[in-house]
Amino acid sequence: MILIGELSLWVALLMAAWSTTVSYAGGAMRRSDLTASGVRGLYATFAMVVLAAVGLWTALLSRDFSLEYVASHISATMPSVYIFTAFWSGQAGSLLFWALILSMYGTIAIATSRKRNAELVPWATGTISAILLFFIATNCFKANPFTRLDFLPPDGRGMNPQLQNFGMAVHPPNLYLGYVATAIPFAFAIAALFTRRLDAEWLGSVRRWALLSWFFLTIGIVLGMWWAYVELGWSGYWAWDPVENSSFLPWLTTTAFLHSIMIQEKRGMLRKWNVVLVVMSFLLSIFGTFITRSGVIESVHSFAQSPVGNWFATFFFLSTGITVYLVGTRLKDLEAKAELESMVSREAAFLYNNLLLIGIAFAVFWGTIFPIISEWANGTKITVGPPFFNAVNVPLGLLLLGLTGVGPLIAWRKASVSNLKRQFATPAIVGLIVAVVLFALGMHSLAPLMTYGLCGFVAATIGQEFTKGVRARRAIHHESVITGFFHLVARNRRRYGGYIVHAGIVMLFAAFAGMAFRTQHDVTLATGQSFEARDPYGHQWKFVSQGVSTSSPRDRLVEAVGLETFRDGKRLGFITSEKRQYLDTQGNPLFGKITEVGIRSTAKLDTYVVLAGVRNTDVAELTISFNPLVVWVWIGGFLMMIGGLVVMWPQAEKRRPQAGYAAVMPTQAERAELAGAV
């Protein structure tokens, strides 16, 4: 099977080349036979890549250490689940994983669009196949997972124990699923540019894919944050590392696209801008992959210096050049079909939302590449770290949070003064009350105060929308609150799914601001000794060391410390933290020592204990942190995922055809009742 996999990879290369060539030829010559052959070539590429993937998984699960990739990423003692996930833990495997997802996505996208977008299909197929060709060629020539060693090692090197974690098992595939999904809208955008069919039709084919990309990127990013928090022991979850930034960039542009696409759907505006956003999202995904693999920028995640960097750079610049040319030569076809009626309208609010999202994306991109610019311009190596990113992005983020509340409530076309008053009076008062109460309680820092005030404002706008909708349903359909709520969401998934996502964003911002009040203590405790500290809420904590214990399970040596924990004199139980040294089958140390963090999590506060080291067998060196509101990052992320699912979920019921608009309109009496509910 391994050999079949290896061979399949080469056949996939030929198939992708074929599909690219004949699809573009079919599009240019308007020959349906060539187009059909190109599409079949794409399907065949998918089949071949699946076989190659099965081959690599077989090699991993059978622990065939004659393959360099297997020997470098797994060991005989590793749990099977991480042997399975080792598929994407290294350079070559992750590139094959990219190709696997892309060929699958491409097959689905083309199969489902062949009839609806017949004119776009040859160009979209050609573009998907061209991208596939690049990835498979990189796999074949620069990072082949089937490369064999000249010798047969008794055991493999294994995977870094910090990566043997549930979060790290599922974080990369989610990110890849998100990154790769940007290729489908890109392919359709290129097809629309080639064919000059730049009406709203092509958008219909790409919106779901953009949503899918956003959905998986969101899950991937949040899981990455969770992994960093529970595994790395630095009591934070986002360090503005270049690779973290690289996943954030396409998320920002995709988010901008998902907002601006509504304006094109509703008003026929922003046609150029939407093409640019789709293209940008894909190019930033490639940029992220390039950053991770080229070693041009220091990152804790880098795959070190690798030969694929130049390939990615070439592909990135080539794709950018072609796209810029296509967009530049089709500007006239991208003229808006409608004009803006008022600066005080939802269209304008969404445009400013886009400005801020892209502004943040630019700031992150700029900070990420500035070390290269500095070294290139004046030979000085510099670091651009969290102080820069926080200073630049916090104001933009707060403005964006404010617009999150404004955008959905303001009227399309032109908002009247009465509309503004009615929609925003209550939320503005709620936001103000939140800020005043927190100020009275002693919170005097400006940024957190503004954040919580805005969180209150946005939360109130969301609550107001749900309340109005449920009241209206109750008034007309006489439903209970719960039934009304579910029907409301089910009948208008895009809007209310979006509100759920916004609720998740509010939680994230509240949690981010909470970290401004984090406190941290370096402590040394012998058995029986205690440490006392006050948390940011003013509660008195006491930690009593139960001593250091050692154990040696199958593949590791463990030193653990247990702290009996009290808050305001009330016993809360134990928090345990460990240091682990993983061993290979011969008992030799594998990698450095790693830390298992002890976390006691509540809605208000995480108590975070890290065993830094052990002296004289029973003296524990510890770092104890009080991290407010961290759990809301995970809840907010989960809510965003739910909102994304609601938006993406296909409508379960088809709407019955109506005899014109009047048929769906409530009667005069119903409308009066409905307005009463408002």
Add this chain to the structure above:
Amino acid sequence: MTSRREFLRRAGSGAAAILLAAQADAQQRRGVTHDSTIVKDTANLFAMDQDAARPVRLPPKPGASPSMTVTERDELERHIHCQCGCTLDVFTCRTTDFSCQVSPSMHRDVVALVNGGYTAQEIIDAFVGVYGERARMAPKKSGFTLLAWVTPGVMVVVAGTLLSMWLKRREQPQVRRSVAHASGPRAVPGVDATPEELARLEAAVKGEDDA
């Protein structure tokens, strides 16, 4: 001309031959063993340079006492870049990766300088003197690196201004949109809601998709 069947037959034979040859080669290689495990590092985390630490020492100021509290010192360490090859600051690195020997060494230097009476700025300058500009966690706000700080803000302000001007220019207030209002809901006497609001609410109640 080769028929399709003939082509497939030949291709199949060729593939089988390649498979058999490669299988034989693999078996031959498996017979060869080696006494070492893999040394090639394709691991996913960065390679640490444990020898990167260099002394950052200055003589204590006359009659020196600690220039800051422990909390302030920790905050200062968040602005000094650990040189082990990670992207973290000294404080985060030394409290995160306990196999790093560089950040504890840099921490000791910070402690000595704090005890020697040096201010935060003097300490950062001392580290920059030894390690170069990479010792800072963020570029300094002067000279060429000022560009890093101002560019995002300038871009957003300029883009925002241009966007506002563009919107203003394209703004075409229209007195009563005939199409929208002709097909939209009529105003309800005594109800304080615009037709647009009523339409949106009704669409939600009826289950029409509208984001």
